[in-house]
Amino acid sequence: MTTPQSVDAKARTFTEEDLYRLSSRAISEKNGTLAYQALDKLEHTSRSPELRSLASHLKDPLHKLLPPKPALPQVPDDIPSGLDVVNNKVLLDDVILPDSVKVLINEFIEEQNYFEQYAKAGIAPKRTMLLCGPPGNGKTEVAKAIATVRQLPMYIANYPDIKTGSAGATGKIVEGIFNYAATHECILFLDEIDAGAKKRGSTASDEADSLVSAMLVQLDKLPKNVICLAATNLPDDLDPAIWRRFSNRIEIANPTADLQLIYLRQRFEKFNISVATDLEIVITRLDAQNLSELNEFVTDLRRRMIREGTQKSIAELLELEIVNWPYRRRVQTD
Known part of the structure; x- marks a missing residue:
């Protein structure tokens, strides 16, 4: 059986949770190609025998439904300059x-x-x-x-x-x-x-x-x-x-305060940053212009947590970053 060749294991590293979510959503959206590839990857990488067996069982009927891939000219793998x-x-x-x-x-x-x-x-x-x-x-x-x-x-x-x-x-x-x-x-x-x-x-x-x-x-x-x-x-x-x-x-315009709040919560959750501070107030105080600035703020906070996490609470470290933030994000003028 030939696996569709649009998932490159060298180019992407999916976690088991990523693959499970991806295959489930692809099946619900009737995207046979995506579902097959996620299940194939799950079958070969999951540590769970039950998940491997389920993925293998679901792949066969999906493979029969896949549309044929268009034949493309064979070219060298060398990527040209500028790409x-x-x-x-x-x-x-x-x-x-x-x-x-x-x-x-x-x-x-x-x-x-x-x-x-x-x-x-x-x-x-x-x-x-x-x-x-x-x-x-x-x-x-x-x-x-x-x-x-x-x-x-x-x-x-x-x-x-x-x-x-x-x-x-x-x-x-x-x-x-x-x-x-x-x-x-x-x-x-x-x-x-x-x-x-x-x-x-x-x-x-x-x-x-x-x-x-x-x-x-x-x-x-x-x-x-x-x-x-x-x-x-x-x-x-x-x-x-x-x-x-x-x-x-x-x-894609600059994010509203509500979207900034969703993004900040997402980043805090991803890096296990737990504080009792109201994040809506944090968003107001940061006055970030875009999501990239918020990501930079979270990265600075994580650096500070590594350097000073044994001496101060996360709430104290967060407050220090908020206070220092205006001096880092903009060039100050007289």
Whole structure:
């Protein structure tokens, strides 16, 4: 029996609990491919004989229902310059987002299950998504979560890192990235796409305009085995033609206080930080702008707990971090 090849054991390390949740949700969502792969991994890694037996029992009927994989050209495993593989086990439930945004993302994921039905109607599922909004609020995490749900490898191209100063050289790097992705069933994530897709004519750089043109050509050739996601902090800087190539455009704004509270509780629970302090008050006092700042705060607290945890209570350490926080997060001016 051949296992579907979209779970790479070297690229992801799932815990037993991750796999159990993933397989259960996949079965409930009728995602046969994802369910099969989670169960296969559970069968081979679980320490529980009962779970291994159950996973093995459930795999066989699921395998018979899996759709055939499209045949893709064989290519060398060498990843081209400008592209990185993302090690990933982010679940969508773990990403803190407004419900309205999660609905849109789930709809995008669901779209991918309707190739045959859409084809009969002469249309195709949406395969591109642009994630917009200020930094630090989970755009990259959303891309990782989509890769997890679809059980696909994720390749990331960071545009500030691939500009060479030569229009021809940069264009060839972009072409190489898209050509490599085209030979894989994968998620291609274009991070900080605004750095390589600014409005043509807005700069004096021929390289910038040529890069936009090269990117448009590649986006138009995007095959159905590639889901292309992109992120930008500066959507107004994007060339309008690039903007139109992304069929879904979703804004991820700075989190509300309620979402910040959910995130802080999640982080405290993950790292077994237990305090009687009202976390709503903590959120108010921190006045964080984004989730990345909250994550930085929790990491600083954990460092302090390691250094001083034997001398002070967690409540005292938390208070010290809150007091010091304004001096760490911003440059102070007179």
